[in-house]
Amino acid sequence: MDLPLADQVRAMALLKYVGPAKKAGSAEFSIAVKDLLKDLQALNFPLNYTPLVCNSIKTKSFQHENNLEITRIEGPKSQTGTRVIVHYRIVGAGNAGGNAPQNESPSDRARRLTEGLRGLLKKELAGKGGAEGFIQWVRSEDEDAA
Structure with missing residues (x-):
């Protein structure tokens, strides 16, 4: 160098x-x-x-x-x-993009963060055929379910 x-x-x-x-x-x-x-x-x-x-x-x-x-x-x-x-x-860390809104209240921050999780669960449920299919998958003997 x-x-x-x-x-x-x-x-x-x-x-x-x-x-x-x-x-x-x-x-x-x-x-x-x-x-x-x-x-x-x-x-x-x-x-x-x-x-x-x-x-x-x-x-x-x-x-x-x-x-x-x-x-x-x-x-x-x-x-x-x-x-x-x-x-x-x-500086600016707080969400995945690193652009946390200025003056964000704790409740707004919690809502913003949990909405992302909700979207992930929604996709996972759809991938298993809905809530019933997801529950059956979790209760199965499948190694990936545990």
Whole structure:
């Protein structure tokens, strides 16, 4: 890689932690500096650049570009070292598309989330021939029903 070291750190963080967390629909995730350093070793990243790694994943630009917010940082007071764990919240997480409506009340949120489940159950019931067929399938000896 011909990227500056800080960009290499952020690229690896995106690849190994941010991207998978967003793909999984997680609202929160964390990056352990120790694990990130292990991932960077494959790129022949210098091992004595731990402070650079810590600072690269805490920058405002990294957070802003990836819709992240640091919720807390575990580790020594200096906030640098291999024991540092940075915890993030994905801004805008809350539904499958990651676009939770602004100022949504708890009851509206519950209704929105359960409507998706209702649609899944409706499709499953139809696939088994209706409610009666679904109940018979559940009570059957079929391995997939248990």
